[in-house]
Amino acid sequence: MGTTDNLRFHGGADAYLAACPSRQILDVLANKWTMLVMGALAGGPLRFGELRRRLEGITQKMLTQTLRTLERDGLVTRTVYPTIPPKVQYAATGLGENVTELMRAIRVWSEENINAVLDARDVYDARAAEEVQPVTA
Amino acid sequence: MGTTDNLRFHGGADAYLAACPSRQILDVLANKWTMLVMGALAGGPLRFGELRRRLEGITQKMLTQTLRTLERDGLVTRTVYPTIPPKVQYAATGLGENVTELMRAIRVWSEENINAVLDARDVYDARAAEEVQPVTA
């Protein structure tokens, strides 16, 4: 009856089920920093410091944390060059490259449609302000 | 010299810049519940309760919060039918439909590649366990 050594799915993964492991990586991928890190690595390997400068606003802690998670999940490789000072290079794995393109698409969409979103917000917020019975009501 | 009434971008949005508004929607999109909600709405409009049942594990509070954000950003419409009991239907807007497809791709990738990710984790965790000097060292 084959191996039952560990829990694996074979065509039946469904992220809509709370217990399905696929929701775990979805949660890793569905993250602002993951999107930006993988997007940055789409252009080739980068060092830690290069990534930090590229992702404006990220703290060292968050970058380390994000990279560790991605490394653990097999989306990124971490190569340490035992030089002084140390040099550490991060690169997308084959597995990571696939999803990198998908994330790039979302980032590009964000950049291209930001104005439409901002406009929608203005409309929504103006409506919300009205509801709070204007003094002239 | 034209209008300068509010801050809008014209081809220069860059999510890698901390202050760029495009990072704000990226943050909205790069969210587990956003991915699942928009994915569910890809099949057509759904009521609040239908969504809640579809997204196993989401609380009423999180669903409300997610839907409000998406509505404000123009990705989802909210239609209230003044019946008793009330019926509220959510649907993706034209703007939302575009990005829905992109998010669906990420969810499908998660479902298709979950095994590879789980395998990578096993390898990583086994390595990490070794580092903690095994008693036989």
Added chain:
DNA sequence: CAGCATCCAATTAGATACTG
């Protein structure tokens, strides 16, 4: 340079009770 460890502030998320 590329981290780790720690402490603390802030945000997020869950549970619960109530309403038109």
Added chain:
DNA sequence: CAGTATCTAATTGGATGCTG
């Protein structure tokens, strides 16, 4: 049914100091 309001628990994230 589809929420709102509130309280609390848990997680996240930032700042700082130190290290190979």
